[in-house]
Amino acid sequence: MTRRPFKLVRIARAGGHAGILVFFIIFLAFPFYWMLMTTFKTTIDLHDVSKNPFLFNEPPTLEHLAVLFQDTQYLQWLINTGAVGIAVVFITLVLAVPAGYALARMTGPWAQTLGIAIFLTYLVPPTILFIPFARIIATLGLQDSLWSLVLVYPSFTVPFCTWLLMGFFKAVPRDLEDAAMIDGLSRFGAFIKVVMPISVAGILTAVIFAFTLVTQEFVYGVTFITASSSYTVSVGVPTFLVRGDVYFWGSMMAACLIASLPIAIIYNFFVARFVAGFTMGAIK
Amino acid sequence: MTTANANAFAAKAGWRTRLADNERLLWPLMLAPAILYIVLLVGFPFLLSLFYSVSDITVGGRSMNFVGLENFHRVVASNTFWTALKNTLIFTIVSQFFVLFFANILAMALSADFRGKWLVRLLILLPWVAPISLGAIGWLWIYDSIYSVINWTGQALRILGPNDWPIWLGQPNLAMASIIVVQIWRIVPLATVILLAGLTSIPQDIHDAAAVDGAGFWRRTLQITFPLLLPITLVAVLFGIIFTFTDMIVVFLLTRGGPYDQTQVLATWAFFTGIQGGDLAGGAAVSLFLFPVLVAVAIVFLLLARRSEVT
Numbered sequence: 001m002t003r004r005p006f007k008l009v010r011i012a013r014a015g016g017h018a019g020i021l022v023f024f025i026i027f028l029a030f031p032f033y034w035m036l037m038t039t040f041k042t043t044i045d046l047h048d049v050s051k052n053p054f055l056f057n058e059p060p061t062l063e064h065l066a067v068l069f070q071d072t073q074y075l076q077w078l079i080n081t082g083a084v085g086i087a088v089v090f091i092t093l094v095l096a097v098p099a100g101y102a103l104a105r106m107t108g109p110w111a112q113t114l115g116i117a118i119f120l121t122y123l124v125p126p127t128i129l130f131i132p133f134a135r136i137i138a139t140l141g142l143q144d145s146l147w148s149l150v151l152v153y154p155s156f157t158v159p160f161c162t163w164l165l166m167g168f169f170k171a172v173p174r175d176l177e178d179a180a181m182i183d184g185l186s187r188f189g190a191f192i193k194v195v196m197p198i199s200v201a202g203i204l205t206a207v208i209f210a211f212t213l214v215t216q217e218f219v220y221g222v223t224f225i226t227a228s229s230s231y232t233v234s235v236g237v238p239t240f241l242v243r244g245d246v247y248f249w250g251s252m253m254a255a256c257l258i259a260s261l262p263i264a265i266i267y268n269f270f271v272a273r274f275v276a277g278f279t280m281g282a283i284k
Numbered sequence: 285m286t287t288a289n290a291n292a293f294a295a296k297a298g299w300r301t302r303l304a305d306n307e308r309l310l311w312p313l314m315l316a317p318a319i320l321y322i323v324l325l326v327g328f329p330f331l332l333s334l335f336y337s338v339s340d341i342t343v344g345g346r347s348m349n350f351v352g353l354e355n356f357h358r359v360v361a362s363n364t365f366w367t368a369l370k371n372t373l374i375f376t377i378v379s380q381f382f383v384l385f386f387a388n389i390l391a392m393a394l395s396a397d398f399r400g401k402w403l404v405r406l407l408i409l410l411p412w413v414a415p416i417s418l419g420a421i422g423w424l425w426i427y428d429s430i431y432s433v434i435n436w437t438g439q440a441l442r443i444l445g446p447n448d449w450p451i452w453l454g455q456p457n458l459a460m461a462s463i464i465v466v467q468i469w470r471i472v473p474l475a476t477v478i479l480l481a482g483l484t485s486i487p488q489d490i491h492d493a494a495a496v497d498g499a500g501f502w503r504r505t506l507q508i509t510f511p512l513l514l515p516i517t518l519v520a521v522l523f524g525i526i527f528t529f530t531d532m533i534v535v536f537l538l539t540r541g542g543p544y545d546q547t548q549v550l551a552t553w554a555f556f557t558g559i560q561g562g563d564l565a566g567g568a569a570v571s572l573f574l575f576p577v578l579v580a581v582a583i584v585f586l587l588l589a590r591r592s593e594v595t
Binding site: 049 | 305307310311312314315317318319321322325326329330332333336341343386389390393394396398402404405406407408409410411413414415416417418419420421422423424425426428430431433436440469472473477478480481526530531532533536537551554555558559564567568571572574575578581582585586589
């Protein structure tokens with residue numbers, strides 16, 4: 001008799017746990033499931049209110065994907081995003097790796113303050129800066145050029161990655177450099193030959209996050225770029241495909257899904273490091 | 285200054301090795317490029333923004349005159365400004381309240397071990413890691429006025445009557461609620477992973493000791509978990525506030541501030557005024573109303589950092 005309520009409590013608890021997870025999975029992942037369904041449904045099936053929308057009432061079709069790749073510049077947008085991402089990652093590493101190391105090893109009262117100050121500039125949002133930037137980009141003659149994005153995006157990737165890398169470099173024991181310096185390397189030499197190689201995982205994390213920040217950015221892209229051939233994915237899909245009253249939902253959802261999923265999967269591998277780096281200093 | 289000169293002077297012979305070993309010179313040199321870039325691409329535009337807000341600059345215009353606070357007077361005199369300010373506050377406060385509530389529950393549910401955790405985490409993180417503009421387009425389709433899956437499901441479950449067909453983005457209150465839901469959807473994953481990091485950093489010993497002393501689940505949650513989680517909860521809330529208060533993507537893509545500016549927020553209105561309307565000065569003035577919140581959040585961050593340094 002005494003065991004039964006106990007067992008019920010345990011079942012209730014497990015059920016409650018599963019229920020919470022199911023609720024959040026439905027809330028958070030549903031839009032992506034919906035994108036997937038929409039991508040492969042025929043247009044007639046999509047708009048038929050009398051049929052169950054969660055099922056394929058007509059056989060799945062690849063028509064929307066064909067339209068997306070043949071009739072729009074989607075492929076070009078993917079290429080643009082990749083090109084801008086690579087250029088920005090390069091600039092970011094050149095600036096942020098040395099800065100992160102210097103901040104990690106500097107001593108003195110203002111070293112930490114400087115680190116936080118750099119991080120805080122990451123929080124200055126594009127919505128405060130895009131108006132002066134629009135003018136600067138126009139003055140430089142860079143409107144509709146991907147170079148405008150390459151120039152501006154490091155303004156948020158550099159502070160972010162400097163902060164992230166500072167954390168990774170702090171985790172490298174000082175003894176390793178000291179030993180290398182005794183063996184005849186300079187401080188800078190020890191950084192290049194000892195610290196950098198063992199920080200590859202940390203640097204790779206910074207690369208992933210700089211790249212994903214670029215793929216997500218919207219405000220600067222929509223401000224600087226009006227020529228559809230120069231759009232990035234996150235600007236091209238909403239501005240080019242949502243125009244007028246006719247929505248090609250199938251193709252649009254395909255476009256959203258194709259750009260979202262690979263980023264999401266890669267990101268997921270690095271998310272633990274990301275959180276550690278992101279919140280470090282603010283709590284420890 | 286003199287020591288720097290003396291160093292530079294002495295460094296002439298074999299300056300390269302000397303430089304590479306001299307930390308007083310090496311650190312500033314390694315930091316300088318990054319700081320220079322940030323000053324040029326964050327500091328300078330920001331000052332320019334201040335300057336524009338007291339000028340009469342337009343997109344096409346060649347002249348730029350000092351007009352004092354006229355732009356701010358103009359902004360404050362406009363009805364849309366007050367709507368946008370009110371909406372920004374509602375948008376931020378309501379969404380972040382729910383984010384905090386949901387993220388706490390979800391983080392606790394995820395801190396337990398169970399099978400398939402990796403997949404669950406991936407699914408739950410999707411809204412944060414996928415580009416938000418694309419996620420918002422997904423919602424645009426979910427809220428579609430002609431074929432909304434929400435309405436279909438509502439009717440199938442008999443929550444909505446057969447002739448009820450709410451136009452989610454077309455009616456002012458519904459539109460506001462709709463964009464708030466999307467913002468909650470977007471921020472919950474970030475808040476959850478931050479809280480989860482905090483939860484896993486609490487040593488299990490503390491819970492075990494409390495359990496031995498007879499504290500139940502609620503007592504442990506309220507008296508141990510929440511207080512220990514407070515600093516990191518604050519971090520999650522601060523990020524949520526920044527990413528919501530200054531955001532324009534969700535509103536821009538879902539309603540464009542409509543119907544009739546009823547869902548306009550400061551950030552979207554700054555965009556429509558400054559970029560699409562060509563009134564750079566006015567847009568700059570509007571966007572500067574975002575700044576006080578930014579400063580407040582920055583101060584809290586600095587206080588948090590200083591406090592944790594002492595302990």
